[in-house]
Amino acid sequence: AQRVTQPEKLLSVFKGAPVELKCNYSYSGSPELFWYVQYSRQRLQLLLRHISRESIKGFTADLNKGETSFHLKKPFAQEEDSAMYYCALRAREYGNKLVFGAGTILRVKS
Amino acid sequence: DAGVIQSPRHEVTEMGQEVTLRCKPISGHDYLFWYRQTMMRGLELLIYFNNNVPIDDSGMPEDRFSAKMPNASFSTLKIQPSEPRDSAVYFCASSFGTGSGPLEQFFGPGTRLTVL
Numbered sequence: 001a002q003r004v005t006q007p008e009k010l011l012s013v014f015k016g017a018p019v020e021l022k023c024n025y026s027y028s029g030s031p032e033l034f035w036y037v038q039y040s041r042q043r044l045q046l047l048l049r050h051i052s053r054e055s056i057k058g059f060t061a062d063l064n065k066g067e068t069s070f071h072l073k074k075p076f077a078q079e080e081d082s083a084m085y086y087c088a089l090r091a092r093e094y095g096n097k098l099v100f101g102a103g104t105i106l107r108v109k110s
Numbered sequence: 111d112a113g114v115i116q117s118p119r120h121e122v123t124e125m126g127q128e129v130t131l132r133c134k135p136i137s138g139h140d141y142l143f144w145y146r147q148t149m150m151r152g153l154e155l156l157i158y159f160n161n162n163v164p165i166d167d168s169g170m171p172e173d174r175f176s177a178k179m180p181n182a183s184f185s186t187l188k189i190q191p192s193e194p195r196d197s198a199v200y201f202c203a204s205s206f207g208t209g210s211g212p213l214e215q216f217f218g219p220g221t222r223l224t225v226l
Contacts, residue, residue, distance in 0.1 A: 006152075043113070044153075044201065044217040086153055095166055096211025097143075102152030 003027065004089050006101035013077050014109050021072040021104050023061075023087030031091040033063055033070040034098070038084040047072075047085070057081070077108045114218035116202050122224045128190040131221045134183055135204030141212040144177055144187050145201040147220070153201070159185065160207060192225045199223070 005024045013019055025031060035047040048056045050063040050070060061072045070087060087101040115134040123129055135142045143158040157167040162179045170177070174193070179185040189196055199222050203215040 009149075043219055044203075046214055090211075092210070097155060097158060097166065098212075098215060099155070100145075100153040 003094070003099045004087055004101035006085075006087055006104045008104050009102070010105045010107065012107045012109060015079055016076050019072075019074045019077045019081070019106065019108075021085050021087075021106065023070045023072065023101060025068050025070065025087075025089050027068070027089060027091055027093070029091060029093065030065075031089045033061070034088040034090070035059070035061055035070075035072050036086040036088055036100075038086070039080075040083070044086070077106075079108045079110055082106055082108045114202055114204050114216055116200075116218035116221050118221060119219060120222045120224075122226065123192055124226050125193055126191045127225075128188065129192045129196075129223060129225075131187040131200050131202075131223070133185045133187070133202030133218060135185070135202070136216055137183070139204035139206055139216075140182070141205045141207045141215075142179060142185050143201075143203040143205075143212075143215060144185070145203065147199040147201060156187070158212075160212075189223075192223075194225045197223055197225050 003026050007022055033050040036044050037047040038044040059074045061070050063070050084103050084105050086103045088098045090098050117132045140161050144156040145153050147153050156169045157177045159179045177187045199220045201220045202218040205212040205215045
């Protein structure tokens with residue numbers, strides 16, 4: 001069963017438009033959720049984690065336990081946001097290892 | 111620290127050949143992970159080690175894949191024999207850990223494998 005679902009393989013938006021990268025998960029307990037990002041020719045790196053409740057590069061993500069979602073949002077997309085984004089879950093039941101979604105490519109057009 | 115180091119960065123080989131991918135984790139990290147990235151399946155965990163011991167290899171696709179970690183600063187992922195469907199980017203990552211498990215993972219640059 002897919003534990004982390006990112007329904008969009010590709011999301012294309014114009015510069016300045018709002019962005020929402022969707023992530024849904026399957027877990028009945030209290031998982032930790034993360035967003036990882038891979039910019040062109042760079043390493044995969046942690047963008048943000050839900051327990052930090054922080055905004056990184058203008059991105060935020062709120063854990064919605066009722067909808068089992070952890071969507072990544074940014075009000076105004078910038079060209080440098082173009083990258084591959086992975087949602088990931090960590091839970092004790094899964095040995096505390098990261099379980100990644102399939103990823104979403106974000107393309108921000110000028 | 112140069113971060114996680116992987117070699118080679120690119121590998122092109124023919125079907126049936128043996129392929130060995132190498133990884134040097136960040137010094138002091140006690141967890142090491144091997145992932146495979148494809149367009150169809152995204153990022154999949156193949157195997158991970160804690161203190162050089164394999165903990166979970168349930169993601170290893172089949173017996174053609176094997177991984178070793180002979181010491182804290184080196185790991186290999188071997189595919190023998192390789193097949194075209196093994197073509198992917200293979201990432202290594204490492205992290206510190208606590209009693210609850212691994213903390214933030216730091217990824218290497220990946221090895222792009224093409225099997226013809």
